[in-house]
Amino acid sequence: MRRTEFFEAAVRAGFYGIERGGLSGKKDNVRKYWEDAFIKAAVRPAIESLLARNARLRIVDLGAGSGEGLELLAHIPPSEHVKTRVPFVLDKPQVEVYYGVDVSPAMVEQGQANYRGREYARFLEADLSHGFPLGSEAPFHVYFSSYCSLSHLTVSELEHLSAQVFAHAAKGSIVVYDVYGRHSAEWPIYWDKNAYQQLPYNMAYLLPPEEQDPKTAHWFDVTFWTANELVDTIQRAGAASGRRVNVLLLKDRSILVGRHMDTCFFKPTRFGVRHQVNCLFDRDYRGDISGLRLDLDYLTTPRDSDGPATERIRAYFSSWSCVIDILEALIHGDDPRVKQLIESSDEILAEELKMLAWLYRNADRFPVSDFWASIMGPQVACVLRNLEMELPPGLGCGHSLMCIVEVQE
Numbered sequence: 001m002r003r004t005e006f007f008e009a010a011v012r013a014g015f016y017g018i019e020r021g022g023l024s025g026k027k028d029n030v031r032k033y034w035e036d037a038f039i040k041a042a043v044r045p046a047i048e049s050l051l052a053r054n055a056r057l058r059i060v061d062l063g064a065g066s067g068e069g070l071e072l073l074a075h076i077p078p079s080e081h082v083k084t085r086v087p088f089v090l091d092k093p094q095v096e097v098y099y100g101v102d103v104s105p106a107m108v109e110q111g112q113a114n115y116r117g118r119e120y121a122r123f124l125e126a127d128l129s130h131g132f133p134l135g136s137e138a139p140f141h142v143y144f145s146s147y148c149s150l151s152h153l154t155v156s157e158l159e160h161l162s163a164q165v166f167a168h169a170a171k172g173s174i175v176v177y178d179v180y181g182r183h184s185a186e187w188p189i190y191w192d193k194n195a196y197q198q199l200p201y202n203m204a205y206l207l208p209p210e211e212q213d214p215k216t217a218h219w220f221d222v223t224f225w226t227a228n229e230l231v232d233t234i235q236r237a238g239a240a241s242g243r244r245v246n247v248l249l250l251k252d253r254s255i256l257v258g259r260h261m262d263t264c265f266f267k268p269t270r271f272g273v274r275h276q277v278n279c280l281f282d283r284d285y286r287g288d289i290s291g292l293r294l295d296l297d298y299l300t301t302p303r304d305s306d307g308p309a310t311e312r313i314r315a316y317f318s319s320w321s322c323v324i325d326i327l328e329a330l331i332h333g334d335d336p337r338v339k340q341l342i343e344s345s346d347e348i349l350a351e352e353l354k355m356l357a358w359l360y361r362n363a364d365r366f367p368v369s370d371f372w373a374s375i376m377g378p379q380v381a382c383v384l385r386n387l388e389m390e391l392p393p394g395l396g397c398g399h400s401l402m403c404i405v406e407v408q409e
Contacts, residue, residue: 022278026206029281030257030274033378034385035400038253039146039178040076041389042402046174046248047076047089050141053172056096057141062128062161063149064100066110070121072146095120099134103127103152129157132164139170148400151179151222155195155233158223162237166245169407174248177234177403181396182224183309186258187266188299191309195229198222205259209270212263226309226396230403249404250393255316256294257384258399268298280381283373289380292324309397319349319387323380326353330360348390352383 022028050057061069076089100111100123108123115121126133128150134140143165150158165175180201183191190199198221204212227250238245257274264270276291296317299310322341329337342353359376368374394401 023275023282024208024278028274029278030254033281033381034257034277035147035254036072037385038251038389039072039402042249042251043073043144043174043176043404044076044079044089046404046406047073047142048079050172050174051090051094054141056094057090058096058138059142059144060099060101060134060140062101062143062145063152064102064111064123065104065107065147065149066102067098067100067114067121067123069100069144069146070095070098070115073142073144092118092120097122099124099137099140101126101128101133102149128161129153132161132168135164135168139168139173141170141173143169143173143175145176146178148178148180148222150177151224152220154198154223155229159233159237159240162234163240166238166241166243166407169243171407171409173407175245175405175407177230177401177405179225179230179401179403180222181252181394181398181401182226183313183395183397184224184258184260184399185256185267185296185299185313185397186260186399187224189266190224193224195223195225195233199224202265203259204265205263209262212265214265217265224396225401227394227401227403230396230401234403234405244408246406246408247403248406249402251389251402252312252391252394252396252398252400253388253402254399255313255388255391255397256320260399269295277381277384280377283378285373285377286370289324289327292320294320309395312391312395312397316388316391319345320384322349322353323356323383323387326356327360327380330357349387352387356380356383 059070059073061067073090074088074092074095078086078089098121100108100121102108102111102123102125105125108125111123124133153161162175169175182193182195193199200219201222202217202219204217231247231250234245234247257277259274260266261271262274271294272291273294276288279285279288294317296313299313322345326338326341329341338357342350342357345353356379359379363371363376366375
């Protein structure tokens with residue numbers, strides 16, 4: 001049985017109940033308005049496609065925790081949100097069954113408590129390192145995993161689990177992977193490692209900074225992935241299952257706002273960037289953009305293995321910096337600088353910068369008590385998030401690497 005001590009303690013501390021977002025904690029504002037939104041947008045096309053062919057969906061959540069995956073999937077906004085009265089793509093009556101599978105007894109118990117009274121929601125204690133535990137059930141439409149639960153498996157364990165999932169799935173089923181990206185700016189000490197070597201990790205970011213001590217942190221081993229390694233593993237699993245699988249999406253998530261950007265467990269510099277973006281999303285916060293400035297010089301050590309990842313991080317960082325630059329120019333009334341930043345940016349970034357400039361210059365049109373807290377700050381955070389979502393296919397340079405696979409004949 002895998003060590004679950006930290007997760008048992010986290011459940012007892014209340015981190016896995018149904019709670020609101022905020023400036024800190026497991027379900028902070030970045031989790032709710034950036035990471036959850038990223039996942040929902042990524043899986044929406046596949047869910048819409050499945051619902052076009054099926055009245056109700058069968059879902060299994062692999063490494064479900066206390067059932068957060070159900071809340072994610074059941075609260076995906078529709079693509080044409082302005083033209084429809086339907087609040088969510090997948091309403092709960094459209095869920096035939098949801099199985100939440102987790103290795104932790106406390107997680108399973110908490111999930112049962114969270115969804116007591118919902119007959120379609122079931123929870124099962126099982127260790128995914130031993131394989132897929134629901135082989136006797138009818139095929140599922142969605143084999144879902146989020147927030148890096150599958151990174152607790154070794155490469156061979158994930159390959160074995162995937163082969164069993166592919167063999168169990170029906171034609172058209174989707175499998176959603178979410179694993180730690182090895183070339184994240186959060187842990188450059190791991191960039192030269194490989195996927196066949198599990199490495200120490202902790203979730204001490206849930207603790208106040210003064211309590212984040214490497215000696216007292218709860219450490220456990222996880223697998224960090226590049227995109228090529230994950231896709232190769234999926235293809236090997238497909239071949240072993242006798243099924244053809246097709247990668248629909250590959251995306252890096254939380255490139256500069258991952259949890260460990262604000263700690264010193266895996267890098268020399270502690271930032272406050274996630275906290276600052278949490279503040280941007282908080283409508284009670286007045287605003288200070290200085291905390292969004294980052295110094296990535298600690299990533300300059302040349303490595304043969306990280307070339308494309310470093311380029312991707314720095315390209316996104318350049319766009320991020322332009323957003324901060326235009327805010328400073330607007331605040332100081334430097335219109336020539338605003339114009340220069342817009343005209344020197346690519347089309348996607350330029351449109352975002354134009355929108356921010358228009359908002360700032362038209363603040364008086366918004367009948368709110370605090371324009372920055374209610375309008376400008378949240379929109380700046382959304383722009384930074386949207387720029388990340390528009391990046392090319394993932395490389396494994398974010399906190400998380402998302403992959404959506406369709407099972408075919």
